Amino acid sequence: MADSERTLAERLLAGDKRALARAISLVENDDPEGWALVSEVYPRTGRAAVLGFTGPPGAGKSTLLAALTKLERARENTVAVLSVDPSSPFTHGALLGDRIRLSDHFLDPGVFIRSMANRGALGGLSEAALQAALLMDASGRDVILLETVGVGQAEVDVIDHADTVVLVLMPGSGDSIQALKAGVMEIPDVIVVNKAEHPLTDTMVREIKAVLALGPRGGWQVPIVRTEAVRGHGIEELSEKLADHRAYIHAEGTLSERRRRNLMNEVLAIATFRMRRELEASLRDDAAVQELLDRVVTREIDPASAATTILERSAVDS
């Protein structure tokens, strides 16, 4: 059968890279065809191992993903990489250099690489990222690597789709250690200290151990893996720890629990995002709402009362 005679869903399910790219673009552009496609292939998802990588910019996440991709390919596993880039009103392209490190794999049909940019709508990005991950899963990829810089809530939401969360640090990631210590950042499943050739690596590993020692006893013990992603050092060990975590959550039944919780949150996030989008449209276009907002600015009506009035209006309208 010629390609043109097969539906996009059929080609996607057969593992066609171009079909996958096209499907993700549909979802990213909020095209109804994209949503219909996800809905159609959804029963074929849930098989891939979804690994999330977060950490400060500059820690070398993309280099690490390139090294892990190489290892998985050597084991004949197919890989999809989804990098979520925050938008910048200030400077663009700073993260682009990282992408280039994945270019070794661009021609390998077993590797699919995609970047997604934050287009301002926070709920929207995370929403689109999950849909993209589901499409990657349906297309038969064995391993899905999600990458974010883990600063804003949108990035945290993206990482929440993963079965295993990896925090990538480098010697000098002082703010991240402080954030872990203060409980501002959640404890991940695996911690990587990349650029481990740095003389301050031992100090950093000690600091991380001290933070982890404050946490609860029992359950999964968070491993700290030293890597030099540029040289490929420590990647085998990281891969082992990832497999250990997977085996652990599988044995404990927490994999299905985690996925259940993530899916619930996702339904809630999508519904909230859509409600917010409708509300934003009414704030922009509705003359009565505009007048109400003007009165908030002139301090006649407080924001909460204005919100109540707007919600009552929209409830009457629907």
Place this chain on the structure above:
Amino acid sequence: MADSERTLAERLLAGDKRALARAISLVENDDPEGWALVSEVYPRTGRAAVLGFTGPPGAGKSTLLAALTKLERARENTVAVLSVDPSSPFTHGALLGDRIRLSDHFLDPGVFIRSMANRGALGGLSEAALQAALLMDASGRDVILLETVGVGQAEVDVIDHADTVVLVLMPGSGDSIQALKAGVMEIPDVIVVNKAEHPLTDTMVREIKAVLALGPRGGWQVPIVRTEAVRGHGIEELSEKLADHRAYIHAEGTLSERRRRNLMNEVLAIATFRMRRELEASLRDDAAVQELLDRVVTREIDPASAATTILERSAVDS
């Protein structure tokens, strides 16, 4: 007139500290009386200078706020401090030490200090924080200092209520510099390098200048102020820069523009939060919704289709 005969609003507007504390508790507990109170006193807001401080944990924000408070009191200005603490499922109390530095001011009637904790509901915390800031404003405080650790979206939302945003760093805040450089973190109005006695201060100032040089020319030039908050060094200079920024946005008309944008966003945030809360309740309590979610978990219905169904149901209900 005895205190008991005056309404809470009257006492609040007269600058009574206990009335302010009580009013904020009402808002924090989502008590309808609190919302009514904000609505009543809202016309008396908009006079205070609202300054927002963000930065990684450990940079010394609270010590800096204590030093600034001392300076403002010496100038006979009244001060309110609102610290937004992120919750931690992992470890509590790490930030408590910082609060103690403000204790010099606990007995001064011209200083009001309040902490707010993230109770899980993101929109809720930022919402409550704005209401608290409005109450502080209505109670006649000249200066309102908002403090957050600036990691999650909730903290960013809180800082958005400020007229002037100050990023507090210390030598070694490598992750924050990287985040600024990558455009992940927005450029603030003023940058403070605290703990400036550290030998790496010059290096850090150079790095910040290099990042700022990438930004747009013209307009407000972000000053970098070196402070040693523990010794009170650099606080006068910081205060001058804050006044400069205030004069600048006032002259350019951007103060009212900024406040207009912030108030719009606030109305939207409050409305979205309330919608989300209603939705969460229906997800928990509605048997039909529970069944729908089960079918998402068993991969029969995809999350987006489930969200659509839930939104259609709630539109019919209302």
